[in-house]
Amino acid sequence: MSIDFGRETCSDLNALQTREWLVTNGIGGYASGTLANSLTRGYHGILVAALKPPLERTLLVSKIDDTAYYNGSIYPLFTNNWINETVDPQGYRYLDSFSLEGTIPLWRYRIEDALLEKRIWMQPGSNTTYIYYRVYEAAQPLSLSLKVLVNYRDYHSRTRAGNWRMHLEPIARGVRVNAFPDAVPYYILADRATVSPVNEWYYGFELDRERDRGLDHFDDNLYAVKIATYDTALEPGQSLTVVATTESNPDLDGIAQLEVRRAYEQRLLETWQTSQPTAAKHAPEWVKQLVLDADRFIVNRPLPDNPDGKTIIAGYHWFTDWGRDTMISLPGLTLSTGRSRIARSIIRTFAQYISQGMLPNHFPDDNKPLDDGDYNTVDATLWYFEAIRSYYEATRDATLVQEIFPKLAEIIDWHRRGTRYNIYLDAHDGLLYAGTPGVQLTWMDAKVEDWVVTPRIGKPVEINALWYNALRTLSKFAQQLGQPYQEYDNMAQATLMGFQRFWNEDLGYCFDVLDTPEGNDASLRPNQIFAVSLPESPLTPIQQRKIVETCDRLLLTPYGLRSLSLDNPQYRGYYEGDRVQRDGAYHQGTVWGWLLGAYVMAHLRVFNDPLAARRILEPMANHILEAGVGSISEIFDGNAPFAPKGCIAQAWSVAEVLRAWLATESVIN
Incomplete structure (x- = not known):
């Protein structure tokens, strides 16, 4: 399967504007837009630079309006949406095809012959x-x-130009742009054309997707530079290279740089093929596409003592790196693709941020020092154990385990004694309690002003499944290192016994949260699937089977699991509207793609039928042709037809589908 759209798609503006392309640079920056090359989001741009990698993402170059002159006629190839609801011009009409070459978008325009x-x-x-x-x-x-x-501007914001006048300085082969005195300068360059400054504001771009999200949906952009080949018209086989950059002296050889990019992506595939030779031999094209896609989320996070530090961007366009998302995504994005060195770097990078036995939930966009508010997560730290366990299983790197072991032991000790946000081990049942009013700590973390939509204060089921796995993991590490381990085994045994409190025999599945301020929460949510999918399950085989069958019947969709059962009065089947409406539905029925990985792993454990498990993943082969082309969306509506929503490319969605596909392959072969 190749990602290639012909005239039937390219002649349909709606089809083009609901599909988006994305390219990234490995330091937090990106370029993205619609297939029509129109702006529908404030996050779209030809150059969204990470000025302090991987943060301070700043829109520098919004778009390029390109016009062809041929055989005495003028052909605008670009499309713009304006605030008066007009579309002018409609350059998409000349688009003959769109395809991806690896991750490189390719447009072909038919202009007469x-x-x-x-x-x-x-x-x-x-x-x-x-x-x-x-x-x-x-x-x-x-x-x-x-x-x-x-x-x-900041990539979250909008521009109202007013009397803003940028300083545009002609230089060799281009123009230097200074937005204001303290701004980082950037450059628009071309290899074989006349380049001249203009300085004319275009007002009132309509951003349709932001309007749909109830956000500010107007923007202004400056027509700053004109590039023309009137004096050097292009013959067949000839090319024009335009470069948008913060570098003062970039290579303008587009042919050479295209080969550099292609070689980079070929190395990614070769690394994967070397590490997973059998899987690579049998993998369909959509899986190979996800291998390339995985790289788009891996970025640099340099530290003073580790300039090669790495992290994972949670999703494009608006997320940065989050502790929880990074640890969940690490096995699929790095280990499944043969990039264990990057996994190691991420593990060591995040070890520097452990505080009071906790990993940070997220990093401020403005690079401010972390404070208690940035550690509002109970699960990121527990997923850290699973990421390290997965890394060790793939590499047998005992050196890293020995280096990290004191940190892991410290984490367990802090949780046992109690740490931020009332997170502590209840000695009566061996289960972790977490939560304070007004703070969201689990992955179901939607919050609007003071409203925590799914507070889940108490003992959440997936948190305790992760806690049990963390204890078993640390016990094994301790034994391998010749360290005392019996204490961890004893704690794990207590958790194993206490975990049976989650089982609701009348309903045939687990409570979602125990000991909430309102009692035990029997809402059917997908969180219990982790008690089946994780390497160490605290449930009996019969309980495991009942959970998988219940999730299959009430939560499973083609693109993931619903976050709440259809029959719950709080269920919301569509993720739409303003922020309050959207966040109110975020974990109240909305489908999450990343949960498909855990469901497939649980299905494998219970039924040991890899072909059936693999069929669960097959709809994703079609999904990568919509929304973020070549990637997997963050979320989907809970109701059919399960329209993709949220981020167009989400790290843990890609990671978990890749990991699950490889798991089925390892059983088959």
Whole structure:
């Protein structure tokens, strides 16, 4: 299966604007837009730079409006949406096809008898985007005129230009842009064209997707630079390279840089093929696409004592790196793709941030020092154990285990004694309690102002499944290192016995939370699936089977598990509306793609039928053709047709589908 859209899609504006492309640079920056090259989100841009990697994402170059001149006629190839609900021009009408070459988007425009190609990619490790035009075929020369629209704003915000006037300085091969005196300068360059400054604001771009989300949906962008090939029209086979960058002296050789990018992606595939030779031999094309997609989430997080530190971006466009998402995603994005060195770096990077036995939930966008508010998670730390266990299972790296072991022991000790947010081990039943009013601590973390939608204060089922696994993991590590381990075994045994409190015999599945302020919560949610899918299950085989069958009947959809059962009065089947409406549905029925991984692993454990388990994943092969092309969305509506929502590319969705597919493959072969 190749990702290739022909005229039937390219002639449909709605189909083009509901599909989005994404390229990244490995330091937190990205470029993204719709297949129509129109702006529908405030997060779209040709260059969204991470000015303090991986944070301070700043929109620098919004879009390029490209026009072709051929055979005496003018052909606008771009599309713009305006606040008066007009679409002008409608350049998508000339789009003959769209495809992905690896992760590189490729547009082909049919202009009479000429065919013009355009590709966009980013240079790894640099806030540099390449826009590469090539005349594939033509009976006569073709000229291009490009309007480069720029900005300088936080990627969450919008611009109201007013009287803002940027300083545009002509330089060799391009223009240097200074948005204001203290701004980071950036550059618009071309290899073979006339480049000149303009400085004309375009007001009132309509951002349809932001309107749908109940957010500010107007933006202004500056027409800053004109690039034209009137004097050097392109013959068949000739190309034009445009570079948008924060680097003062980038390589303008687009052909060479395209080969560099292709070689980079080929190495990713070869690394995976070397580490997973049997799986790679049998993998369908959509799985290979996800292997490449996995790289888009892995970014640098340099530390003073570790300049090569790594982390994982939780999702594009608006998430940065989150502790929980990073640890859940680590096995699928790194170990499943043969990149254990990166896994090791991530584990060591996050070890630097452990405080009072806890990993941070997220890092502030403004790079401020972490405070207690950044540690509002009870599960990130427990997923850290599972990430390290997975790493050790894949590498047998005893050196790292020995280095990290004191940190892990410290984490257990803090939880036993009690740490932030009333997280402590209840000695009466061996279960972890967590929660204080007004704070969201589990992955079901939606909060609007003072309203915590799913507070889950008490003893959540997945937290205690993770706690049990963490204790068993630490016991095994202790034995391998010749350290005392019996205490961890005793604690695990107490948790194992106490875990039976979760079982609701009348309903045939687990309580979601025990000992809440209102009593035990019997809501059917997907969290109990982890008590089956994790390596150490605290449930009996009969209980495991009943949970999988219940989830299959009431929670499973083609793209993941619903976050709440259909028959619950609080169920919300559509994720839509303003922030209050959306967050009110976020974990109240909305489908989460990442849960499909745990469900497949649980299904494998209970039924030992890898072919049946693999069929559960097959709808994702079609999903990567919609929303974020080549990736997997964050969430989906709970009701059919399960429309994709949220982030167009989510790290743990990709990671867990990859991990689960490889698990089925390992059983089959």
